[in-house]
Amino acid sequence: MSIATISRTHHQAPAPAPRDHLRPVPALPQDLLTPLPRTVAADLGVPTLHRTVVDYANFDHAASTPALESVQAAVDAALRTYSSVHRGNGYASKVTSAWYEQAREQVASFVGAREEDLVVFTRNTTDSLNLLARALPRRTTTFVFESEHHAALLPWDERRTVRLPVPGSVADALVLLEEALAEHARSSDGPRLVVVTGASNVTGELWPVERVTEVARRYAARVALDAAQLAPHRRIDLDALDVDYVAFSGHKLYAPFGAGVLVGRADWLDAAAPYLRGGGATARVSEREVQWSQGAARHEAGSPNVIGAIALAAACATVEAHRDAIEAHESALAQRLQSGLAVIEGVTTWSVFGEEHDRVGVVTFTVDGVDSSLVSASLSAEHGIGVRDGKFCAHLLVDALLDGPGAPATAVRASVGLANTFEHVDRLVSAVRRLAEQGPAFDYALTDAGWEPVHDPRDLSLPRPW
Numbered sequence: 001m002s003i004a005t006i007s008r009t010h011h012q013a014p015a016p017a018p019r020d021h022l023r024p025v026p027a028l029p030q031d032l033l034t035p036l037p038r039t040v041a042a043d044l045g046v047p048t049l050h051r052t053v054v055d056y057a058n059f060d061h062a063a064s065t066p067a068l069e070s071v072q073a074a075v076d077a078a079l080r081t082y083s084s085v086h087r088g089n090g091y092a093s094k095v096t097s098a099w100y101e102q103a104r105e106q107v108a109s110f111v112g113a114r115e116e117d118l119v120v121f122t123r124n125t126t127d128s129l130n131l132l133a134r135a136l137p138r139r140t141t142t143f144v145f146e147s148e149h150h151a152a153l154l155p156w157d158e159r160r161t162v163r164l165p166v167p168g169s170v171a172d173a174l175v176l177l178e179e180a181l182a183e184h185a186r187s188s189d190g191p192r193l194v195v196v197t198g199a200s201n202v203t204g205e206l207w208p209v210e211r212v213t214e215v216a217r218r219y220a221a222r223v224a225l226d227a228a229q230l231a232p233h234r235r236i237d238l239d240a241l242d243v244d245y246v247a248f249s250g251h252k253l254y255a256p257f258g259a260g261v262l263v264g265r266a267d268w269l270d271a272a273a274p275y276l277r278g279g280g281a282t283a284r285v286s287e288r289e290v291q292w293s294q295g296a297a298r299h300e301a302g303s304p305n306v307i308g309a310i311a312l313a314a315a316c317a318t319v320e321a322h323r324d325a326i327e328a329h330e331s332a333l334a335q336r337l338q339s340g341l342a343v344i345e346g347v348t349t350w351s352v353f354g355e356e357h358d359r360v361g362v363v364t365f366t367v368d369g370v371d372s373s374l375v376s377a378s379l380s381a382e383h384g385i386g387v388r389d390g391k392f393c394a395h396l397l398v399d400a401l402l403d404g405p406g407a408p409a410t411a412v413r414a415s416v417g418l419a420n421t422f423e424h425v426d427r428l429v430s431a432v433r434r435l436a437e438q439g440p441a442f443d444y445a446l447t448d449a450g451w452e453p454v455h456d457p458r459d460l461s462l463p464r465p466w
Helices: 071-078 091-110 125-135 170-187 209-217 264-273 305-321 322-343 370-385 394-399 422-438
Strands: 004-006 045-046 054-055 120-124 141-145 161-164 192-197 222-226 247-251 258-266 282-283 290-292 347-349 362-367 388-390 411-415 444-447 451-452
Touching: 004 394, 071 305, 091 305, 120 125, 120 264, 120 305, 125 247, 125 258, 125 264, 125 362, 141 170, 161 170, 170 192, 192 209, 209 222, 222 322, 247 362, 305 322, 322 347, 322 362, 322 422, 362 370, 362 422, 370 388, 370 411, 370 422, 370 444, 370 451, 422 451
Parallel strands: 141 161, 141 192, 192 222, 222 247
Antiparallel strands: 004 444, 045 054, 120 258, 247 258, 282 290, 347 362, 362 411, 388 411, 444 451
């Protein structure tokens, strides 16, 4: 049922859109001479309200990424011999077990893990940080900024968590952390853990991880790095950063097969109760006692997501091999996007540390007088552009950024990646400019499911893929 309607000029067109929305569109020329890894979503055609099919402009990489072709190839190869891990002597089981452990080694290399670090496969970053929260020694106090993604903000024991307000600058962040740690040190000698993001999922800004670690070390605190937004875009070196733990997800690293990792120091993980209790986590079970395994297996009970782990390893290997080209490509796209949006009257871009602060390819913006959900609906339906709107699972940060008289409650996020081209960026900037100047070109109704076109000629139904 319609709750509200915005009226705009409705353009008529005679011909219906082709039913095959997923047919390839002509490939666009490469924006850079350096070859880049391809994703399986390349040349994806999507329908618009203008009864055209356009190349899909995916600006939602910060939420989930399309799989790399190299990841698809690795998965196809692994499925042929897919079998149980560490539970059989058959050929397929031996091959699968070996690949699973080699995937662990590949991930360790990707983050510059120390020799004694554990690599524990999980479902995603949220799962990894919840595992770490369960593994903290008794009386551990956690220090976390309210600017964190909910995955890093919420897993910790509320009775022993110190939340720091959203900082106004890098210097402010370091002072807030130092003061909180110093105050705790005066009254308690329990373990301490500082949780920090590598790159904000809202603004893309890089956090001063090395400087945060320096402050933490002065108070004997360990550091956990949420690298969900950092890992796909910048190199990570645990040893160089002096970080104790790092967590990230495959589905943000071009391996959307339900796998994540927690990499870090073994002592807390080996001393903690198993994250899951069951087969694979046990060294010995008798009528009187259970002896739990040490190492990664302690927290990987049950049949693991072998295909997800292999997919994640394949993505790590590909990104690592093309890191310089990927960073150059994304930097060029992000600069073009940010500078294009910055000059549009009525459009505001948002940041924590300032517009000039170093960031990965994420830009969050609002359009005066246009609801963020309507912005995203219009960009999709009229221009074949995918963005995210809302508070991005970082409600406290978005509330702090948008605080003020007449400020909107939510924003729009555009995040670039390997599925993007310069044409996509130009199309997005042009579409936002038109929205800011004229509003949507079609009529939209606000329904329980969000803003939807009043008259939609697109056939959005597709047969099930199975």
